[in-house]
Amino acid sequence: MNWKPRYIALLMALAVLVGAAGSYIGIEYFGSGEQQSQSAQVADKGAENFGSLSADEQKEFLKDMAGSEDLKKIEQAMGVIKKNYVEEVDDKKLVEGAVQGMLDTLEDPYSVYMDQETMEQFNETIESSFEGIGAEVSMVNDKVTIVAPIKGSPAEEAGLKPNDQILKVDGKSVEGLDLYDAVLKIRGEKGTEVTLEIDRPGVTDPLSIKLVRDDIPLETVYSDMKTVDGKKAGVIEITSFSEQTSDEFHEALQKLEGNGMEGLVIDVRGNPGGLFTDVKDILKEFLTDDKPIVQVEDRNGEISKEYSSKSKKKDYPITVLMDEGSASASEILAASMQEAGGYDLVGTKSFGKGTVQQAIPMGDGSTIKLTLFKWLTPDGNWIHEKGIKPTVEVKQPAYFYTNPVEIKEPLKYNDTDEKVGNIQKMLKGLGHDPGRTDGYFSKGTEAAVKDFQKEADLSVTGEVDEETGGKLEEAIIEEVRNEDNDKQMQKALDVLFQ
């Protein structure tokens, strides 16, 4: 890549912010390992102005734009709108709109504009250590969409799912808001309540889900040793790739290896991605110099390849666990472990984000987050909007995918309703066969409801009222949390020692 020095300064500027934003991969291509910490320090200082360009450099930068026909047209349109529109128009809003509008033409949901106010609130929110609901979100088809809830967060506990679309926050529509404005509405102080109206694929009526905001855990690595057929299997779960992640990972790995681990499962389910350097550091531990661990393609089609320096793989087997919530850096990990390492990928198809963004400060406190590169797999595949297929596909049991049910009128024999279908799936997951799961409340379903009510010490009516519905949901959440029901993990462990 041929970056002029001034760009490097410019692009490094917001490394701190990059780390914190979480939903995209920070760029630290420009130095090798040792130089990175230095860059991060420089970055902190540069963050408040438009790079560190001299006046002359700025002039050169803007030269070919000045006085262009293009700008005249924008100027003219601005004049027409300001002078004629039925309401008073705020100049600044028009400018922000123009910048947003230019970004919109890129048709890239990851290239976004964050205005001054958004950035200020964003920085404040970061400083107050991620009090919120703990879900990574993205703009998909103009809708604020859950990529993944963070492990142990209110979002996960309330049952938010990948691909849920957030329609309203506390009764107010987020339609038309950009991602960051929407996120700021969702975030808030620990202990406060927020109600989200959610459109879930396959569910007709919007769901209303109440959450209590909390500190969002900043730990990103969790490890455990399991025993499978007398063998020691290490499990390392990575919940996102942030600044400490690779250090935490190496520490956890060392400990497991020290304890005689005979195989490793790396779990990136629901991991929305993060910093590019972290995932590279982790991959370099496992892969050899035979193939690139990842490739990066710039706007001119120039490709740079990154290699590990190792000559030998680990002497124990490894599998990677992923699902539809595994995005970005998680997908780099999965693709690389598979294509360069030959390791199995267990679970379901990943999210499909194959681009790399950088935050570029505009000098007035606002920032453009712009897609600069594509990343390619070791074999040169671009998985954007496609995702990565597992080598061993395993879904969780059907009741993992049930939806919260709001019962207004009790549901009973002979009713037909989408909600009945959901309840039937829950009953089935709890071992009470409802006969069918298509939404028709049959005699068999009634019997299953009675069974459940007996078990849960409810009055045995055979009807599903608010209380029975609530108990069903509690029981399902308990089942989902029970490790014994994690079919994907079981498969990953099975595959390990085959």
Place this chain on the structure above:
Amino acid sequence: MNWKPRYIALLMALAVLVGAAGSYIGIEYFGSGEQQSQSAQVADKGAENFGSLSADEQKEFLKDMAGSEDLKKIEQAMGVIKKNYVEEVDDKKLVEGAVQGMLDTLEDPYSVYMDQETMEQFNETIESSFEGIGAEVSMVNDKVTIVAPIKGSPAEEAGLKPNDQILKVDGKSVEGLDLYDAVLKIRGEKGTEVTLEIDRPGVTDPLSIKLVRDDIPLETVYSDMKTVDGKKAGVIEITSFSEQTSDEFHEALQKLEGNGMEGLVIDVRGNPGGLFTDVKDILKEFLTDDKPIVQVEDRNGEISKEYSSKSKKKDYPITVLMDEGSASASEILAASMQEAGGYDLVGTKSFGKGTVQQAIPMGDGSTIKLTLFKWLTPDGNWIHEKGIKPTVEVKQPAYFYTNPVEIKEPLKYNDTDEKVGNIQKMLKGLGHDPGRTDGYFSKGTEAAVKDFQKEADLSVTGEVDEETGGKLEEAIIEEVRNEDNDKQMQKALDVLFQ
């Protein structure tokens, strides 16, 4: 209103286009009756350039914009995007995006940008005399939404409905397209086919609807004399307000009056609006100088009121028929007849569009259509996004609101499906009681299907396959077309002579 003369020239410029666009109200506030035809001629000439401003006037117009901080930021953002984005960026697209982005900040679905290409194709389409599907559309919450199908058009025949959202045209998503780009994809030569994927409120799966494009009827007024309890009731239907509409209306009215009409129903159901002058001309025929027929509020809150010069109302009773597809000029008519004339409004709540747009050419072939005014009812109410409530609410029978059903697998006894619910409503509308309409295929439904199959000379299976589904749909469309089933019209006639 205080419009400087140069603005008048500018704003009159596209009167011809205004008339053709149909979905908004042309502005001809600036002259009284006699001057209007003159203006329309001027307009035709001025249409190709940025008004008829001299170079000096243009300079003055743009003066306060030049060199502003606002533009510098747009310039800077443009530079950042052009030089860094992962793909090559087209300068012109960025400019169009900026203009669109500025309009987006207005949060007004009726203020839109039409680029050169769109305008060229748009003009061509107009010249080829409206070959298309015949539906008026609007952008609602970023979705291309049907306001109303035009009477006798392919859109009406295929069963498109108000509030249907168009997702795809011939398999290609219209997501992200602006209204006019989307419309151009839908339009095309007579005889050609187009398949729309439709998201209909209350229907989970998108519907696929095939239409054959046709000449869209340019007649906008249809009249008829009916006999109700021995009395002669005139009916005038207005399908949209275009240049000839008020002339056609007056002609029809004269004829009905000459034939001894004793009462009048004005039917603006499904009428999406059009030219402001037309509806005013029509209202002036019926209303007196006691109250304004309509009020117009400009950006400074200044209100101008328009009056009829008549001192006496018609000596026969009048009712207005409207529905959820009655928008804009239709709503001016309905509101005015009710508030100023005291006439009944029969039907369902209207669409809710209370603003007035004008097309402003940008000089390079592109055009900004901008909202300039609000219109208020005679009593000063703004009905925007609220609609007008009927004084006598009547819905059509339930089967008017059924949806086309795509049958892949035959539907049969004990199935549970939204499609079954639709079929049940159709059966009920055809006089074959299905027992229930909630989507559960009961024994009663099976019997009703058999009844229908017997009647329609189909093999009597009790299952709904593609053939039975198709015949059901045909039968329903026939019922909907049958005037005897038009409950709203019947009510309007009843109310007339009460």
